[in-house]
Amino acid sequence: MKKILITGAAGFLGSHLCDRFLKEGYQVIGMDNLITGDLKNLEHLFKNEHFEFYHHDVSTFVHVPGRLDYILHFASPASPIDYLKIPIQTLKVGSLGTHNLLGLARAKGARILIASTSEVYGDPLVHPQTEEYYGNVNTIGPRGVYDEAKRFQESITMAYHRYHGLETRIVRIFNTYGPRMRLNDGRVIPAFMGQALRGEDLTIFGDGSQTRSFCYVDDQVEGIYRLLLSDYVLPVNIGNPNEITIKDFAEEIIKLTGTDQKLTYRPLPQNDPLQRQPDISKAREILGWEPKVDRAEGMKKTFEYFRTLTSEELNKKEHKDFEKYSR
Structure with a gap:
């Protein structure tokens, strides 16, 4: 039985990855400091003999026996x-x-x-974005x-791949959604879903274009x-190339939820990307991969998940102790 360590295991994507690798017959070690993750995403796995969980911050050190x-x-x-x-914890987990x-x-x-x-x-x-594009990033902006x-x-x-010969892979993840997203994390889909379910108007930043x-x-x-499991070591875009404006997407949410909310507009945050669309030619060619779930089907499944949340969960504000992680 292959053994895999998944960090960020209690998060949205991490928890789904734990499910997948257990299904594929792996022994899975999940690791998370729970600053943004939630054990609720993993509680269905705790009785699985092939899963174990470490509550740990990978920015300090990482030890896994065996x-x-x-x-x-x-x-x-x-x-x-x-x-x-x-911000400091974000930099530390990406570097240290x-x-x-x-x-x-x-x-x-x-x-x-x-x-x-x-x-x-x-x-x-450059639009859409290919893996060869170097980017246009404000290094000292808030993002x-x-x-x-x-x-x-x-x-x-x-560097580790080239200098030490380490087997490495890099995935560039584009906007992903589905069950287990946190309602109050500021991303587009849970923000719109939460507002619709609470009967609030949907907030669009910028003009929605x-x-x-x-x-x-x-x-x-x-x-x-x-x-x-591939042999490809350079970055690969994984995302859905079906592009939509935020305004059109908000109107889709209103239609899906059967609510009659209006759209409200606020200033666009600094350096918020105006366009985001992956070129997935490499994923198609190298991995034989392309998305199968269309947005209407995926959004219906996601909405059904959010509808199961209690009133307390829908109105919950974040109370996590961020300060100790930002030293």
């Missing part, structure tokens, strides 16, 4: 609200945390896949703590799984 075949590094705040509240995990992979002779992001492209001047953490993450990963491309979580997990 053999280890694979590592998936998904530990990082991933929403603007989170990484603006804990990645360094620690690359060292662990080298010590164990394990293959490691690093979760990068479309944010390495910044506010792109730079996330963008640059991920760009450094890619650089140190390739900015675009996003949304990939359902099952498709994203499939792409990550194929990339890990």
Whole structure:
């Protein structure tokens, strides 16, 4: 039985990856410091004899006893609200945390896949974004703590590959959605869903003409799984190229939820990307992957998940102790 370590395991994507690798017959070690993750995402796995969980911050050190075949590094705040509240922790998990995990992979002779992001492209001047595009990033802007953490993450990963011969993979993740997203994390889909279910008007930042491309979580997990087991070492975009404006998407949410909310407008945050669409030619060619779940089907499944939340969960504000993680 292959053994895999998944960091950020209690998060949205991390928990779905734990499910997938257990289904594939792996022994899974989940690791998370729970600053943005939630054990509720993993509680269905605690009785599984092939799953164990470590409550740990990878930015300090990482020790896993015994053999280890694979590592998936998904530990990082991933929403603007989170990484603006804990900017130093965001930088540390992308730098120190990645360094620690690359060292662990080298010590164990394990293959490691690093979760990068479309944010390495910044506010792109090339559309759609190919893996060869170097990006347009404000290194000292408020979003730079996330963008640059991920760009450094890619650089140190390739350095370990080239200098130490470490088996590495890099996935550039575009907007992903599905069950287990946090309602109050500031990302588009949970924000719109939460507002609709609470009977609030939907808030659009800017004029709503900015675009996003949304990939359902099952498709994203499939792409990550194929990339890990492939022989390709350079970054690969995994996302859905079906692009939509934020305004049109908000209107889709109102139609889906059967509510009659209006749209309200607020200023666009600094350096918020105006366009986001992946070129997935490499994923198609190298991995034989492309998304299968269309947005209407995926959004219906996501809405059904959010509808199961209690009134308390719908109105919950974040109370996590961010301060101790930002030293």
